Amino acid sequence: MAIIGLGLLLFALLIGNMQNFLQALGRRKLEMSLRRRDVEQWMSHRRLSEELKRKVRQSERYNWAATRGVNEEMILENLPEDLQREIRRHLFKFVKKVRIFALMDDPILDAICEKLRQKTYIKGSKIFYRGGVIEKMVFIVRGEMESIGEDGIKVPLSRGDVCGEELLTWCLEHSSMNKDVKKIRIPGQRLFCNRMVRCLTNVEAFTLRAADLEEVTSLFARFLRNPHVQGAIRYESPYCRGLAAIRIQVAWRYKKKHLNRSGKASIQSNDSSRH
Known part of the structure; x- marks a missing residue:
């Protein structure tokens, strides 16, 4: 009788759990239908x-x-602060794959992770386009993108990659410091994109807006101006590499033009000496 009673109790608990699951599933479907x-x-x-x-x-x-249909931000807000930091570090562990952020201390990374927001893009969406203003950094969690430069070269982007990272360099370079060592945004300056980034598949990502990035860089401006961090930023950023390539091309053309002029001058002097 005891075994039969225990079996009936377990069966009743199983039925109750199944009923709760079906109710939750029906409620979720109702929410989805109302949303649609x-x-x-x-x-x-x-x-x-x-x-x-x-x-x-x-x-x-x-x-x-x-x-x-789950709002992650609402769930995190109800948790203790230390637990929120640990969960964000787990969710955004891909951030440290970027060499720029790998050199940063945990307080800076925690401040950046607090500003990251979940975003989804469908196949064919254009994240950046030539001549457009870069207003965010995008960290890819799932899906594939491609970056097409001005020269037509295509660079594939997938999980763990980031695009728009030149925004960090730009925020540090286009700023001034007042007497209170606070960062001041110089008005009238924007960062324009010289490439197109589009989605090859549906993409799940986290974005960091320019305003949030400026806030983080203003709080940790002294550390971010460290020569090692600046060197990593310039090495990793395609924006800086593009500027460097342009300057090298200009310098080479100037030198080539100067060599041609000097060569012509030497030929003319030789001809005049012969006459």
Whole structure:
């Protein structure tokens, strides 16, 4: 009788857990259907074209599949601060794969991780385009991208890669210091992109906005101006490498032009001496 009673109790617990699971699953499906209905009503109200509606539906489906409808920021906000830091370090461990951030101390990395925001992009989305303003850094978590430079060379980007890292260099170089050693944003200056970055597949990523990056660099400006960090930034950043290539080309053309002039002058002097 005891064994039968224990078996019935375990069976009742199993039934209860299954019922709770089915209720949660039904509630999640209801939330998804309500979300889709709201999106459809919004698109109809704004009279979007069929092509835009298709892209919005695709983005919503992928966003729901990536997050499962869970708001990670809301969950983290209810946890203790030390636990939040540990979870963010685990989620954003790919940040240290970038050589620039690998040289930084934990307080700077924690400040950067607090500013990272989850973002999803669908296949064909253009993250950056030539002549556009770079306003964010993008860390790829899942998916594939490609970067196409002005010379047409394609560079593949995948999990663990980052694009828009030249924004960090630009934020450090285009700033001034006041008497209180606080960073001042110089108005009227923007960083423009010289390449195009687009998604080859659906991409899940974390983004760091320019305003948040400026805030972090203003708090840790003294450390970020360390020669080792600056050297790593200039070595890793395609923006700095592009500037270096342009300066080398200009210097080489100037030297070549100077050599041609000196060669012509020597030939003319030889001819005059013969006459």
